[in-house]
Amino acid sequence: MLKKTGSNKYSLIEKNACFLSKIAPEIPYFLKHKILFVCLGNICRSPLAEAVFNRLAGERGISNRFYADSCGTAGHHAGQPPDPRTLKNARKNKLEIVHLGRQLHPDDFATASLILTMDSDNYRNTRSLALKNGYDTAAISMLRRFDPAAVKDDLDVPDPWYGGEEGFEEVFQIISRSCSGLVDALEASYPGLP
Numbered sequence: 079m080l081k082k083t084g085s086n087k088y089s090l091i092e093k094n095a096c097f098l099s100k101i102a103p104e105i106p107y108f109l110k111h112k113i114l115f116v117c118l119g120n121i122c123r124s125p126l127a128e129a130v131f132n133r134l135a136g137e138r139g140i141s142n143r144f145y146a147d148s149c150g151t152a153g154h155h156a157g158q159p160p161d162p163r164t165l166k167n168a169r170k171n172k173l174e175i176v177h178l179g180r181q182l183h184p185d186d187f188a189t190a191s192l193i194l195t196m197d198s199d200n201y202r203n204t205r206s207l208a209l210k211n212g213y214d215t216a217a218i219s220m221l222r223r224f225d226p227a228a229v230k231d232d233l234d235v236p237d238p239w240y241g242g243e244e245g246f247e248e249v250f251q252i253i254s255r256s257c258s259g260l261v262d263a264l265e266a267s268y269p270g271l272p
């Protein structure tokens with residue numbers, strides 16, 4: 079849950095989530111931390127990031143505390159399944175994606191603990207929607223901040239929409255590295271998340 083601007087307090091539900099997860103690892107679904115991945119159309123990069131993170135969270139034993147969701151800053155592909163090239167790449171990497179496109183909504187700021195965007199355009203647009211709706215933006219960042227191979231000035235996951243299938247594999251590799259770094263960071267910082 080992102081804080082409302084001007085508030086230094088965590089909500090009661092957030093405090094309970096932290097407390098309960100210590101004493102009861104199998105905390106209820108609704109008290110898990112949601113990581114929300116955001117791209118433009120929500121049919122290529124962010125649904126892949128959602129599936130990669132959820133698989134990794136299961137493998138690394140943190141899926142009782144964290145889960146991923148995804149959306150797009152634009153609504154053109156709302157209600158649509160992922161791009162066929164995304165699904166083909168996911169199958170190749172033995173990954174199942176169960177997701178329909180949806181647009182980022184102000185309610186997302188109230189339900190997500192951490193929002194990670196795929197590129198700097200998504201980052202700017204997500205931050206501005208948060209600010210417009212009175213939310214603090216400290217928990218909005220970019221996924222590639224967690225990519226150990228990222229070059230400092232370029233934190234974009236490239237948009238594969240206009241390219242060929244090789245672009246989707248590159249995106250898969252970037253997202254996999256980044257999600258691995260993200261899980262390391264979550265393990266190190268929990269429960270001190272924003």
Ligand code: 4NP
Nearest residue numbers: 117118119120121122123239
């Ligand atoms: P995504 O990719 O943001 O990774 O889902 C795109 C999907 C659709 C479009 C652009 C990028 N489009 O222009 O429709």
